[in-house]
Amino acid sequence: MDYFMEQVINGLQLGLVYALIALGYTMVYGIVKLINFAHGDVFMVGAFIGYFGFSSWGLPWPLAILVSALCCACLGMLIERIAYRPLRYATRIVALISAIGVSFFLEYFCSLKFMFGPNYRVVQRPFDEVYWSIGGVTISNIQVLIFCTAVCMLVGLQYLVMRTKMGAAMRTVSFDHDTARLMGVNVDRTISFTFGIGAALAAVGGVLYAIAYPQIWTFMGIMPGLKAFTAAVLGGIGLIPGAMLGALIMGQAEVMTAAFISSQLRDAIAFSILILVLLVRPCGILGKTQPEKV
Amino acid sequence: MLTVRNISVYYGAINAVQDISFEVKEGEVVTLIGANGAGKSTSLRTISSLIKAKSGEITFEDKNITTLKPHQIVAMGLIHVPEGRKIIGSFTVRDNLKMGAFLRKDKAGILESMEEVFTRFPRLKEREKQLGGTLSGGEQQMLAIGRGLMAKPRLLLLDEPSMGLSPILTEEIFEIIRTINQKGTTILLVEQNAYMALQVAHRAYVLETGRVVMSGDSNVLKDDKRIRAAYLGEIA
Numbered sequence: 465m466d467y468f469m470e471q472v473i474n475g476l477q478l479g480l481v482y483a484l485i486a487l488g489y490t491m492v493y494g495i496v497k498l499i500n501f502a503h504g505d506v507f508m509v510g511a512f513i514g515y516f517g518f519s520s521w522g523l524p525w526p527l528a529i530l531v532s533a534l535c536c537a538c539l540g541m542l543i544e545r546i547a548y549r550p551l552r553y554a555t556r557i558v559a560l561i562s563a564i565g566v567s568f569f570l571e572y573f574c575s576l577k578f579m580f581g582p583n584y585r586v587v588q589r590p591f592d593e594v595y596w597s598i599g600g601v602t603i604s605n606i607q608v609l610i611f612c613t614a615v616c617m618l619v620g621l622q623y624l625v626m627r628t629k630m631g632a633a634m635r636t637v638s639f640d641h642d643t644a645r646l647m648g649v650n651v652d653r654t655i656s657f658t659f660g661i662g663a664a665l666a667a668v669g670g671v672l673y674a675i676a677y678p679q680i681w682t683f684m685g686i687m688p689g690l691k692a693f694t695a696a697v698l699g700g701i702g703l704i705p706g707a708m709l710g711a712l713i714m715g716q717a718e719v720m721t722a723a724f725i726s727s728q729l730r731d732a733i734a735f736s737i738l739i740l741v742l743l744v745r746p747c748g749i750l751g752k753t754q755p756e757k758v
Numbered sequence: 759m760l761t762v763r764n765i766s767v768y769y770g771a772i773n774a775v776q777d778i779s780f781e782v783k784e785g786e787v788v789t790l791i792g793a794n795g796a797g798k799s800t801s802l803r804t805i806s807s808l809i810k811a812k813s814g815e816i817t818f819e820d821k822n823i824t825t826l827k828p829h830q831i832v833a834m835g836l837i838h839v840p841e842g843r844k845i846i847g848s849f850t851v852r853d854n855l856k857m858g859a860f861l862r863k864d865k866a867g868i869l870e871s872m873e874e875v876f877t878r879f880p881r882l883k884e885r886e887k888q889l890g891g892t893l894s895g896g897e898q899q900m901l902a903i904g905r906g907l908m909a910k911p912r913l914l915l916l917d918e919p920s921m922g923l924s925p926i927l928t929e930e931i932f933e934i935i936r937t938i939n940q941k942g943t944t945i946l947l948v949e950q951n952a953y954m955a956l957q958v959a960h961r962a963y964v965l966e967t968g969r970v971v972m973s974g975d976s977n978v979l980k981d982d983k984r985i986r987a988a989y990l991g992e993i994a
Contacts (some may be wrong), residue, residue: 629860631858632853634855635846635849636846639847640844642808643840643844643846645807645829646828646837646840647769647833647857647858647861647905648828648832648833648860648861648909649860
């Protein structure tokens with residue numbers, strides 16, 4: 465039973481990191497109907513900047529997270545400006561191909577020697593891992609950190625989207641670009657902002673991931689990126705609560721598979737879920753199939 | 759107040775609007791009438807800068823607005839209520855209205871405008887907390903106009919407000935348009951329902967395949983033989 469509870473906590477830890485990535489996918493999809501396949505690589509860049517922050521530049525780790533989030537927000541906005549905005553009203557497949565191009569670019573450019581280099585790096589954690597035993601269940605300070613940070617970010621995002629003017633603008637743009645324009649919303653700026661926020665969340669996820677699973681390299685974003693994308697689809701792409709729900713389910717499914725069936729099957733299970741969702745309920749758990757209104 | 763001078767608009771290779779000119783004076787209701795595809799909506803979308811004109815010039819209150827962005831035009835008080843109402847289905851009636859006042863910063867003034875809208879449309883007040891998507895067509899049209907009014911328009915562009923409404927609701931909407939105008943808002947109205955549009959408008963422009971083919975006082979046009987034959991369903 466304790467073993468099971470520990471796995472639940474491990475699953476929660478992984479799920480929350482996925483949630484931070486999945487939110488970026490889902491927000492961007494909601495607002496421009498684009499699957500931003502470069503998002504997993506922004507997560508990777510976030511992990512590296514955070515790592516450099518607290519190991520090479522000597523920043524205190526919370527500041528390293530913040531710096532990483534800011535840098536990645538700029539990176540996200542830059543990607544949108546260069547690779548997506550010129551294609552905004554082109555066929556969707558065109559922007560998708562551009563996204564895949566950006567993804568490869570980031571992976572291989574960052575692998576160059578003068579960037580992050582092609583090798584694995586071991587992350588020296590900025591603090592020691594401490595374990596606590598609560599009623600027989602062991603949890604670590606890293607898990608607590610991930611839990612607190614992720615929950616704060618998620619609550620903050622929910623507040624931003626549902627309660628602020630920028631959030632109202634984002635939701636209106638997501639409904640229809642022209643309608644938003646006629647309300648006086650600066651659509652380009654709103655989209656840019658959305659990319660920035662999504663990238664910042666992924667960066668935070670990246671740094672936390674690097675602290676929790678302390679080994680990073682330039683292709684580390686692919687798998688978590690794909691799984692977070694699956695999570696977003698599972699919950700209902702375009703829906704923020706859906707991304708959170710999907711990510712938590714993905715985290716549990718993966719960890720439970722590894723713990724009770726076989727750790728080699730964890731990725732297979734994750735993508736089986738994707739295929740299953742697409743076959744059975746393509747709109748996702750919380751998604752509604754919307755009838756066309758004439 | 760608004761002058762449109764020789765604008766031409768293309769969708770790809772298709773010339774939707776060819777060298778159109780018209781003007782709206784302060785305090786007027788002006789209507790653009792014509793059949794489907796005559797270029798009426800395109801003209802409105804060009805004024806609010808959702809589409810760019812290939813040539814020509816648009817001035818609003820003596821300022822050239824041809825190259826401005828849509829949100830800059832909204833900030834000047836030129837408000838466009840789009841065709842098909844475009845009510846945000848997942849927003850409540852109240853939030854839809856609030857969205858109409860997006861660029862306004864005077865919180866007290868916004869609440870005041872909201873009260874005015876609710877007085878004008880008591881049905882919206884009843885449905886204040888309901889989601890926009892659950893309203894009927896007529897209620898959505900009221901909400902769309904109400905949302906436009908929330909921006910404190912100097913000039914209101916209305917695109918097909920009677921579309922899909924019953925004759926009774928259509929009458930109601932046109933009555934509302936008249937009172938909005940009487941309270942001092944200038945209106946440019948696009949309509950397929952030429953009969954109703956000519957009732958409420960001071961002046962009209964008749965569009966055919968992207969050109970202005972006739973214009974003048976509504977009362978005169980109403981009695982014109984060609985207009986009666988083409989748009990008012992009379993046998994010439």
